[in-house]
Amino acid sequence: MSQPVKSASFFARARLTRFVKLALAAGLVTGGLTLTTVAQAQGLLPSSPPAPVPEVELDPSLPTGPPRTVSARPASQEAPACSPRRPVCVHRGRAPAATALRTLEAFEVAYEKLVFAVGLPAPLGDDGRGGGDQLDLYLDSGAPHSFEVLADAERLGPFDQAPGFCVLGFEEHPELERAATTCVAEASALGLDAGMTPFVRRAFATHLWLATGWPTGLDYEAIDDFQSRPDLATLTRDRDRRAEGAAMWFDYLEHRLGRGSPGELATFLLSLAVNETPPEAATWNNEPDVFDVLRRSLATQNVGDVLGGFALGRAFVGERDDGMHLPTLGWAGTFGNVRFDWHVKFSSLPRNLAMPRPIEPTGSSYVWLELDDVPAGASLAFRASWEPPVAFKWRATLIGPDGAALREIDVVYEERATRAERQIVDLSGARAVLIVGTNIGGVTLAHPFDPDVAPFEPHGHTLYLARL
8 A cells, every 4th residue: 555655744744954944044035935935834934824735645665765874984094184173084094194184174175165154064973983073084095986975874863864974085086175075065965864865965065066166177077977968867866977967956946046155045955855764764765855845845836847947958058058047057168068869950841850768757858950941931830749647848949149048938837748839930030949858757746756766767759840
């Protein structure tokens, strides 16, 4: 029998963390998304009765989060080098002493930026597992390609929390500032919600690095990895090489909905996704997750609109930046180019295009239609069809001669539809039309997309284009 785990009142289990309480006191407002609105939805502030929300049931045989594991720390042969000012330590192992001292300096700066400047909750103390209660970073010359942020045994309490530690293969990581910032950010996230998926935790940490640091070679590589496969899910459960590039998702939310300090909205979302896992469970109970928080918190938009907006924004990254969609990623250059599935010309229409890859939930496809020979008064019609039971969100954008968006044509999002149609009447002044389709995922309204239920089932679709 299915066990209900999410409902209109499932946020009652997710009480406000210290960060959210402080943000509420400060009156943080984020466009259509407000802490006051979310607090009212949780019953923490008076409000009118909320609109009915379908109860969400989850098959108990499906995973509700990542595996619940405790990692062993590397053996340390000598006392660590610890900061006299901040609760951070570096265990150098066989690394040169000079490398350990440079790492410690970067570690101190990262802690100060994130905890004191950004206001990120301080990482939990580890009860002396590294020789003291500080956050520990271990330099490992035996694993030169590694960088891991790992969890210790969880803390007993009302929420899933765990201290953590970091392991850095120093020979391949000259960008010590980036590694140190990621270490502090992920360790803080373990204290916010130990059941968060490793993929989301790394994306969040990289977002904070880009908000407080500067892009490195590893960031160019991460953006390229993410943009080269837009058909894959934006967020998933297990960390892979796309996780750091998925920082783009949090960048977009900050740009679209945030009005506070860098990283504030992302931290707020994670803070509201706190959970409680039964002691006997083998996997974390990551319910609610970040997407659940968005569904319950967006006052004037649905998640389909936000995912569709993000998919469109990915087309204007790096050298295609127009200053409107994702301007914080203008540095990415050609590495920021999203992969287009089709390039076709208006003169070749009508065309019926099958996408080369099926699309995972929250993934997208891109079609570039060059307006090479458009008769006066001509218009464009397109019809998209896709496999049930998922829903797709569609957007079309007229692109000007300079590559900037001239006009965006929204297609009404219908959650139960398997087809969408739209006609674009006025093509004047445009050099191309960009058509973007996004798989919103989910099986029914009561079973929306869940990043914990991976691997995902992709769905195919076709796009018919005709000139009128």
